[in-house]
Amino acid sequence: MQQRKITLSESEIPDQWYNIVADMPNRPLPPLHPGTREPIGPDALAPLFPEELIKQEVSTERWIDIPDEVRNIYSLWRPTPMYRAYGLEKALDTPARIYYKYEGVSPSGSHKPNTAVAQAYYNKAAGVKRITTETGAGQWGSALSFACQHFGLECEVYMVRLSYEHKPYRKVMMNTWGATVYPSPSDRTEAGRKVLAKDPDTTGSLGIAISEAVERAATDPDTKYALGSVLNHVLLHQTIIGQEALLQMEKAGELPDVVIAPFGGGSNFAGIAFPFLRLSLTQGKQIRCVASEPASCPKLTRGQFRYDFGDTVGMTPLLPMYTLGHNFVPAPIHAGGLRYHGAGVIVSQLLKDGLIEARAHDNLEVFEAGIAFARAEGIIPAPEAAHGIATAIREAERCKEAGEDKVILINLCGHGNFDMKAYQDYFAGKIESHELTTAEIESSLAELDTPLA
Amino acid sequence: MQQRKITLSESEIPDQWYNIVADMPNRPLPPLHPGTREPIGPDALAPLFPEELIKQEVSTERWIDIPDEVRNIYSLWRPTPMYRAYGLEKALDTPARIYYKYEGVSPSGSHKPNTAVAQAYYNKAAGVKRITTETGAGQWGSALSFACQHFGLECEVYMVRLSYEHKPYRKVMMNTWGATVYPSPSDRTEAGRKVLAKDPDTTGSLGIAISEAVERAATDPDTKYALGSVLNHVLLHQTIIGQEALLQMEKAGELPDVVIAPFGGGSNFAGIAFPFLRLSLTQGKQIRCVASEPASCPKLTRGQFRYDFGDTVGMTPLLPMYTLGHNFVPAPIHAGGLRYHGAGVIVSQLLKDGLIEARAHDNLEVFEAGIAFARAEGIIPAPEAAHGIATAIREAERCKEAGEDKVILINLCGHGNFDMKAYQDYFAGKIESHELTTAEIESSLAELDTPLA
Known part of the structure; x- marks a missing residue:
């Protein structure tokens, strides 16, 4: 019997989160005060967050201990399984070896x-x-x-x-x-x-x-x-995914050539990718990290790198990020999450520096990928998660054309049990292609009077 | 950190199903032809099932090999985890140690x-x-x-x-x-x-x-x-649950005093209970096995042990089982599965012989149990699964009164992600108590002209 599932025991739940800021060649630019537009320090966040989270938000320490109380609750669903996607490989007839880390086993069904x-x-x-x-x-x-x-x-x-x-x-x-x-x-x-x-x-x-x-x-x-995403401490907590995935890849005797994850604000992408990116940044490994976003909300592939607000009304600090403009509202036709106008500052800086990549996918490609995955692997993915699958399918098809047996790792961030309405719409032909026009993006960005980053 | 999860590796997926017929003191009575009412042999099933399944249906072999192709697909979600329910124990303030085997990790979300x-x-x-x-x-x-x-x-x-x-x-x-x-x-x-x-x-x-x-x-x-339930070969396949659970209990250094599972036709009950019941039947262990059914469809606790049809129209053979009568239709008010009028023949014979027990629970008790479990353990159970939790809560409360530290094992047969409408109704006060009257049961049984078993 082929080994399909790579599991870890409860005692192997990592006891530290990884803070990539420690290893970034260029650290993110500082946030600016929404009124004065001067750089602000951690104190400005005190009305919103408790002190420990603010410390994590600005920390430059490489490793941050996970409290026992947190690991104890993690153990309700962690370590999460990693799977070799034999079914998908066969369906695509690709020489690539595809793995996925499955975060849908949590009580709420995602990595969140x-x-x-x-x-x-x-x-x-x-x-x-x-x-x-x-x-x-x-x-x-x-x-x-x-x-x-x-x-x-x-x-x-x-x-x-x-x-x-x-x-x-x-x-x-x-x-x-x-x-x-x-x-x-x-x-x-x-x-x-x-x-x-x-x-x-x-x-x-x-x-x-x-x-x-x-x-x-x-x-x-x-x-x-x-x-739930975007901020540094949120991305930090999600690195538990990649820390586990590293151990699991080791057990499988593999190292991924490319790590792929859906992208909304950046937390599930960062979660799986940063621990692998560390090997590229500090040990000279060649691991590509690719973020998958919707063509209808394409801040990474078509947005601008500049200071923008995290919210619509302009109450948050200005953050240096890839953005479509804080007034951007994705068309209601777009199904699934990943609707946020901007990207976290760390991920934005990494993209700016050419250390990570991004791909955009049309609605229809995403649902086709989700259904292909469900039929080949069993699990019905959330539409968000299907974005990552769409990127992986493109990579696997490229491998087939090139005859390359690359190792692909996907973060399957959640199941689609609460997304059946979207699948229903897809089967009824109600999901349409949707790509923003350049004019729409320019018009949304033109409203901004914030500094370029 | 307390160990919460007891996992098995993929190679520990059992390679045989357990057929309890081999160890029953009284084997089930034969099925009868729906027309002649004479005992029928396996041939009668040939129009409906392939030969291998018919062989399993009538087999008296104790162990039946699981084909590699089946184990290979099982490995998409098996072995399933077992948890110590620390949260629920604390919420109930009980000295009982509660474990649950979680079948909701399968792609479709249940043991099926x-x-x-x-x-x-x-x-x-x-x-x-x-x-x-x-x-x-x-x-x-x-x-x-x-x-x-x-x-x-x-x-x-x-x-x-x-x-x-x-x-x-x-x-x-x-x-x-x-x-x-x-x-x-x-x-x-x-x-x-x-x-x-x-x-x-x-x-x-x-x-x-x-x-x-x-x-x-x-x-x-x-x-x-x-x-999906009732028949011998279906119950047989489900014993993979109990076979795994035995290994997991061993790893936890425990043996359950009571094994509890929801009861519809018998497959998830048999799945977890039979491998433990084997220890009672063959090794003199004292393990109680308790089936949990809805008060609105109470064939085990209030039905009659007699020959009845498996379907409504009367096309199937007559089976010796606990039944409410094949014309019984549970009130639409009853939420969740477990709506079948009869019980599988093996389970029926075991109940008749006093080797297993049964409990019935009202709708409201079931939802209260489900919500208590979700808040204590995270997972939101299917209403079917919540029946087993309701029985376990009664047992744990009895242990508290008696000061007994019994070990309780529940088969948590599925998650409630597709049952949110039922929870919504509960929160809106739309789920009502519902117990059948004796007259209703008698009237449903009075329609039968089939032999008593």
Whole structure:
């Protein structure tokens, strides 16, 4: 029998996260104050995050210890399995060897609890009572609800209205773990009311939902805020994925030639890629790291590297990142997550420096990839995860043409059990190709008056 | 760090199924011909099942080899993890040590693929082109769709209309794996048309859907039929669960005092319980095995042990089993699977002989148990699975009162990702208590003119 699954024991859960900032040739530029546009220090983040997370946000230490309490909850689903994709290889008739790391075994079904649990832990330790957050497809809101439940914290989720309406069951899942969920924009915040006044029928965006959750935290001393991607400490927590994957690849006697992950704000990409990128940066290995994004929200492949706000209303610091402009709202036709207008600063700097790559995929290519994967491997991937599969299929087909037996590693960041509406739409021919025009991108960027990075 | 998860490596996937018939003090009575009511032999099953499965159906061998091709597909999700439920123990403040075996990691999210893959394999090997089946909550239909896809078989699913309407996403899941799904009763079969003529607004039942799928197989030489529970070979395939669980309990240095599983037709109960029951039957161990059923479909606790049909129309052989009568249709108010009117013959004989026990739980108790489990352990269980949790909670509370540190093992047969509508209804106060009256049960049984077993 061929060995398909590469597993680790509970005692092999890594005890440190990897902070790539320590090894970057060019460290990210500093954030700027939204008003003065002067560089700001960690203090500016104090209303939103507990001290330990702010320390991690600005840390340049290479290794950061994972608290036992966090590893203990990780053990509910970690270590996650890695699979050799024999079925997909056969279906593609490729000489490439394809592996995938499967994060869908977590209780909420994605990689998001890796950071949710850590953030809930540090907030609890700092005496915080309530955490607010935003969620798009619902993966992040579910993960944080689950994590808050474990530490006895209240959880308040602002869910992009489009998803709130299309994915009612994600909301029930959050309720089951004790969270309260509001469609965003809501009338509970200044930010929400402002947007609703302008456009009462808006389908919302992650940027707007972030503004709402941030405002709640900034105006209530018992409440802090949590972000599911983009920020340095979030990317840091996700490196548990790549740390495990390194051990698993070792057990398989392989080293990947290319590591591929879907890209929204950067956390699942960073999670699997950074520990491998470390080998390229510090040991001269040649491992390509490729981020997969939707053609309908293509900040890495078609955005601009400049300072921009993390939210829509402009409450957050200005961050140096690849962006489509903070007012960008992806067309509602785009199914699946990965709808955020910008990219995390670390990933942006790495892309700027040519140390990582990016690919964009059309809606239809993504669903074709997801279904091919489901039929070959069993697991039905979330549309987000299917973006990475689409990139891997392109690579495997290139290997076939070139006769190369490269090793491909995919981060399969979540299952599609809550995305059946999207698959249903695809089967009904309701999912259409969608690529932004250059004019649309230019117009969104033209609204910005922020400095180039 | 406490060890929470007990894992096995891929090479530890058992290579034999356990056939409890070899060790039963009283073997099941023979099936009877539906017309002549005389005992029938294996030949009678030939129109419906391939020869190898019929051999397994009547086998008295203790161990049956698992083909490599089946183990190879099992390795997509097996061995499944076992967990110590530290969170639940703490929430219940019980001295009992609670373990659960988690079958929700399979691609379709339940234990059902354990037999679906085996059945698809033997059908493929026999040159069959198409398999028909019925499905209630959708777990079984999904599992068979997944399995047929792997072996290149067509799959035709008759889905109980109530579930078809309440769970459209289960249908999409089956479509994603290439199956065709019809709401039952349908106008594609004599059986379906007959029921529709009598009651055009029926919400359907498993019994009716079985009649339809059986009719299709009986009338088309390229088509065979597959059943997801009840039959001996189905229970046999599920013993992979208990075989793994035995190894895992050994690794944990424990032996359960009580093994608990939800009960629909018997396959997930048999799957985990029989390998432990073997130790009681052959080695004098004292391991209680308890089946958990809904109070709204209580064949084990309130049904009658007699010959009855497996389907509604009366096409199947008469089987000696605990039954509520083959015309029994559970109230639509009952959420979750476990809606079948009868119990498998092996389990029925074991219950008759006092070798296993059964408990019935009200709807509300089941959802309370499911939510308590989700909050304590993370995983949101399928309502079916929550029945087993409800029994375990009663046991753990009894242990607390008695100050006993018993070891409880639960078969957590599936996740609730496709059951959020039921949880939503629960939160909205729409799930009501529901217990059958004695008159209702007596009236359903009074319609039978079949022999007592």
